[in-house]
Amino acid sequence: MIYLETPKKHRALVDQVHQVAMNMLRPVSRKYDLAEHEYPKELDMLAAMADGLDQSGASEGAGATGVRRSADDDTSNKNGSNMASALSVLEMCWGDTGLTLAMPRQGLGNSAIASVATDAQLEKFKGTWASMAITEPSFGSDSSAITTTAKKDGDAYVLNGEKIFVTSGERSDSIVVWATLDKSLGKAAIKSFVVTKDMPGVKVERLEHKLGIRASDTAVITFTDVRVPAENLLGNPEINVQEGFAGAMATFDNTRPLVAAMAVGCARASLDLTRDLLAQAGVEIDYDKAATLQHAAAAKFLQLEADWEAAHLLTLQAAWMADNKKPNSLEASMSKAKAGRVGSDVTLSCVELCAGIGYSEAELLEKWARDSKILDIFEGTQQIQQLIVARRVLGLSSSELK
Ligand SMILES: Cc1cc2nc3c(=O)[nH]c(=O)nc-3n(C[C@H](O)[C@H](O)[C@H](O)COP(=O)(O)OP(=O)(O)OC[C@H]3O[C@@H](n4cnc5c(N)ncnc54)[C@H](O)[C@@H]3O)c2cc1C
Numbered sequence: 001m002i003y004l005e006t007p008k009k010h011r012a013l014v015d016q017v018h019q020v021a022m023n024m025l026r027p028v029s030r031k032y033d034l035a036e037h038e039y040p041k042e043l044d045m046l047a048a049m050a051d052g053l054d055q056s057g058a059s060e061g062a063g064a065t066g067v068r069r070s071a072d073d074d075t076s077n078k079n080g081s082n083m084a085s086a087l088s089v090l091e092m093c094w095g096d097t098g099l100t101l102a103m104p105r106q107g108l109g110n111s112a113i114a115s116v117a118t119d120a121q122l123e124k125f126k127g128t129w130a131s132m133a134i135t136e137p138s139f140g141s142d143s144s145a146i147t148t149t150a151k152k153d154g155d156a157y158v159l160n161g162e163k164i165f166v167t168s169g170e171r172s173d174s175i176v177v178w179a180t181l182d183k184s185l186g187k188a189a190i191k192s193f194v195v196t197k198d199m200p201g202v203k204v205e206r207l208e209h210k211l212g213i214r215a216s217d218t219a220v221i222t223f224t225d226v227r228v229p230a231e232n233l234l235g236n237p238e239i240n241v242q243e244g245f246a247g248a249m250a251t252f253d254n255t256r257p258l259v260a261a262m263a264v265g266c267a268r269a270s271l272d273l274t275r276d277l278l279a280q281a282g283v284e285i286d287y288d289k290a291a292t293l294q295h296a297a298a299a300k301f302l303q304l305e306a307d308w309e310a311a312h313l314l315t316l317q318a319a320w321m322a323d324n325k326k327p328n329s330l331e332a333s334m335s336k337a338k339a340g341r342v343g344s345d346v347t348l349s350c351v352e353l354c355a356g357i358g359y360s361e362a363e364l365l366e367k368w369a370r371d372s373k374i375l376d377i378f379e380g381t382q383q384i385q386q387l388i389v390a391r392r393v394l395g396l397s398s399s400e401l402k
Pocket of ligand 1: 108131132133134135139140141142164165166167168210218374377378379380381382383384387402
């Protein structure tokens with residue numbers, strides 16, 4: 001049985017993270033939105049606190065590495081670290097999405113490592129801050145089109161290629177790079193490698209200027225004859241044509257619910273502020289009265305909140321399934337598709353409801369509308385999630401439904 005409400009065991013964590021988001025992220029939100037590419041030094045203390053909580057066990061496994069699925073054979077219903085991570089990232093993004101994405105040692109690459117690394121690799125890369133590099137100049141959505149190459153040479157792989165749009169690409173100290181061992185063998189030959197920034201041949205070429213999440217750096221990185229130790233290949237080095245892309249794609253089953261949770265958190269921030277601003281303007285939202293009998297702004301708010309709730313529940317479901325070792329590719333994509341769309345719709349609708357105040361920099365509503373859009377784009381766009389959902393529901397393969 002799934003109870004889709006905040007699990008009791010995680011309520012203290014949610015409260016704590018909410019306080020952090022309110023008192024440490026919100027006060028510097030606008031500052032780092034305006035100072036694009038400036039490192040948010042306030043995050044160092046926060047990251048140290050998160051590390052401490054992690055080591056003491058008080059964070060209940062929340063964070064980028066919380067997506068690792070436990071190997072125990074306990075079949076009891078549990079709310080574990082996937083749920084804790086989703087709930088805490090939701091609260092953090094209620095504070096600020098860009099700053100959350102810029103948190104040291106909480107990169108998407110950390111989640112990728114946690115998802116597929118062996119225990120020995122997990123130990124080796126403990127404490128690293130890892131970004132994730134899949135996208136290249138020649139493709140975005142179609143990750144099977146990877147052209148970055150990894151050629152085996154003795155006890156190392158030699159990587160060559162260019163990656164674009166790498167979140168935290170400048171600030172991270174390692175990068176999980178997707179590369180092909182042999183392009184002629186298709187998707188099965190695509191593997192991921194942990195490349196550290198100090199390896200000769202790694203070069204951050206430039207940073208992007210962006211619509212939103214400006215506190216987060218987005219880099220172009222080139223790899224020229226980079227020698228990566230063979231043990232830095234994550235997962236199975238064999239090219240298993242039967243398995244195809246499934247191994248590499250498993251990462252997304254864990255990370256998509258997290259991105260969905262980010263969208264849910266950012267949208268919640270917009271709803272909370274909008275409710276306050278509407279109240280100040282004399283519009284009260286009455287949950288006991290039909291929407292059609294209320295002020296048009298209140299009726300719109302209720303509709304947005306209902307949509308938000310659906311996204312919220314789908315996100316919790318996808319995280320719960322990961323904690324309970326249930327295959328969740330369908331639900332992970334559903335949550336990402338729904339939350340990505342709802343996040344953009346809610347944040348922009350809140351700007352509309354608050355009109356002049358919503359659009360001006362006096363409040364953060366306009367920033368949240370800009371920040372939320374990326375959550376409907378990276379880790380698979382809205383359209384790609386819908387494609388995956390359709391394939392799963394109809395039982396069609398990627399070659400049958402493109
Ligand atoms: C700020 C930012 C941060 C990012 N961070 C990272 C990162 O850390 N690591 C990383 O590897 N990448 C990252 N990305 C890249 C991101 O994942 C890609 O932008 C995304 O996958 C889309 O690729 P694209 O931009 O090339 O668009 P395209 O793939 O060219 O898509 C263009 C449009 O066509 C649609 N489309 C494409 N294929 C289909 C189809 N088969 N059916 C229907 N519609 C389709 C898309 O949904 C989209 O609307 C980031 C991007 C940005 C902007």
